[in-house]
Amino acid sequence: MSTHKNSNRAITLPLYITITLCVGVFIGANMVGASSSPSSNFMQSLTKFRQVLTHIENDYVDEVDSDELVESAITNMLEELDPHTAYIPAKDLELIQSKLQGNYEGIGIEFNIFKDTIHVVSPLSGGPSEKLGIRAGDQIVKVDGDIVAGIGMTNQKVVELLRGPGGSEVTVSIKRDGEDELIDFTIERDVIPQYSVDVSYMVNDEIGYIKVARFANSTYLEFKDALLRLKDQGMKKLVIDLTGNPGGYLNRAVQIADEVLSGKQMIVYTDGKEKRYSEQHYSGEKGDFEEGSLVIMVDEGSASASEIVAGAVQDHDRGLIVGRRSFGKGLVQKMIDLTDGSELRLTISRYYTPSGRSIQKTYEGGNLDEYYMEAYERYENGELYSSDSIKFNDSLAFKTDKGRIVYGGGGITPDFFVPLDTAYSSRYLNRLFSTNSVQEYTVKYAQENRVELVEMGFDNYESKFEVTDQMLEELIEVAEGNQLKFNEREFKRSKKLLKQLTKAYIARGIWDNDGFYPIFNQQDEIFLKAIKLMDEADKIAKR
Incomplete structure (x- = not known):
């Protein structure tokens, strides 16, 4: 998806029209690529925004939080650009970053909340909780002496309580089946690795399977390790499962594609207004699976970096794409740190598959609901159940290396369609x-x-x-x-x-x-x- 990070937003906030119209370039002054010689329109807009904010601060009938107004203005302004340009407040940034950086600091458990009680689903392998003997099924009743059961705890609140800087301590009181008294564990928080390759295993004597959940910082090394272990077990054919994978780092997608493409073949190219954001990425390193049968699994939840891998494999006729049409995200974001610790994720370019396809689906600036509801529209029009319902634009037809017709304009269409199975669902x-x-x-x-x-x-x-x-x-x-x-x-x-x-x-x-x-x-x-x-x-x- 992004050269640096994946961005997903589907929440629309109230529109502060006056501020939204004026604040746009105020942010631009703080980002890479802003003009060093602002136009008179730029200065007028900046002056107007300052005037409005000053009058609100000084003269408005009620007390206001200026910081909150600016945050709302920034958020709504960015919604007018495209669905993936986003502003991440400082308070939310750490949790979001941890998902792509591949680690976080905490006690190392997977949990769920059942009947208003925190249950340990699994202690994470190698984490501090596992080392102390915390087990799946344990119930966390207290954290640092405070009751956390039966008080309406949320997932976010649990994360805030249990995560913290490495070396810090937290005491959890656990109720365990078979024990009459609560068991106290004082846990020293540590760096907890998060794995983006969910699993790899041999399906039979020849076929290996690798499930990639997202393209995080550690994904390539995890994928490489899984690939080599499967080859040691005799793998000759490979299934890469990218269903539900929302994307992530573009360079990790390039590295994984390079493992299955031979020679020097284009994997993806980007095109931006600024020349420095227009790049071409090729295979070149000797990959560990350049030969052998290859199938890529995708569905409507496969986006961004997932589509880069699937598009490169399809355009070069390296393997088969199986499943349902992917999400359709072909915009690249750059992460820009702002002075207060928040982050701007600015769309800087579009990416294209080797055949020249832009697989970004259509969007209108400011209409996020419609953009993210497009997946539901696929359900409504029957596309998830029949490939005949997929509408192709003949003007966006391209050819693979061996002459097969493929289409741009909204996701990677699989070579073999698999309908959503509803026979046993209810x-x-x-x-x-x-x-x-x-x-x-x-x-x-x-x-x-x-x-x-x-x-x-x-x-x-x-x-x-x-x-x-x-x-x-x-x-x-x-x-x-x-x-x-x-x-x-x-x-x-x-x-x-x-x-x-x-x-x-x-x-x-x-x-x-x-x-x-x-x-x-x-x-x-x-x-x-x-x-x-x-x-x-x-x-x-x-x-």
Whole structure:
């Protein structure tokens, strides 16, 4: 997505028209590329903004927060430009940065809130919580002596309480099944690595699978390590799963594409108003998978850097793209630090696939709701269920290296379309997840049966373990406790899928993603199609 960071905004604030019209260039004066000789219009606009703000500060009938007015003005002004130019207040920046930098400082747990209580879903491997013996299923009742259960805690508030600078300490009081008293743990916060490659494993003797969740700072090294481990296990064919991947650092996408493209081939190029933002990126380094069958999985949640990788593979006929049309983000942002610790993410260029496609979908400045609702429009017009519903613009037709027609103008259209599968889905199934009922039940089940499941081992669990009807009845009871009324008709429709998903989530509680994805993917239609198309991908690889 961005040369530096991925930006997603879908919240529209009230429009402060007067300030919005005038403040635009005020920010420009603080960013790279602003004119050193401002025009008279620039100075007039800047003067007008200062006048308005001064009059509000001095003469307005009520007390006002000038900082808040400026923040709102900046935010709304940027919304008039494009959907991905954004202003990040200083208070929000650390959390957002940590997702792309690949680490943060904290106690190292994955948590969820069930019935107004913080439950440890998993202590993160190698983190301080795991080292002290905190377990999945533990309930955090107090933090530094203050009650945090039953008071309406939010995810954001929990993060604020538990994260902090490395070396600082926090005491958590834990309720654990089988223990009558709370257990206190004094945890020294540390740097917690965040992994962007969720999982990699061998599907069979030849096919390897790598799930990339985002393109963060550490993604390339994680991907490279996964690739080499799979090759050591005999991998000859590869599936790269980019479904739901919102993007991230452009250079990490280039590096991963370089691993599968041979020789000197263009991966992506950018075009901006300023020449310095117009760049070309080529493969060149010797990659670890330049030969062999390759399939890239994408869907409507695959954006930005994901589309760079998929577009390069498709344009050079290196492999097959399987799934549904990707999001359609072809704008590149530059991160600009502002003096108060906040950050401006300014769109500086558009990127294009090797064949010349801009895959940025259309947008109107200031209309963010319409832009982000486009995905829902795909659902409404049937595109998620039928490739015939995808509308192509013949003026945006391009050719791959071997002459296949591909289209620009809004995402990467896959070589093989996989419709959204609704055969076993239902509103009741969706509500089981949205009420956290499945998560609550499976965390508890994994905790109560940990010893037996660990002794069983994952291979036996995958092949022999079955979610029983009795277990589903217990899950229904949990859901009813979460105010979800039982729907027998919809339950019967979704029963087979619910069993599969429940099994996957229990495995996650024991073996983390290494247990979750091999089972979850058994019901993923895009994954199943990708495996079936390996012979077709092999033909492309051998041309």
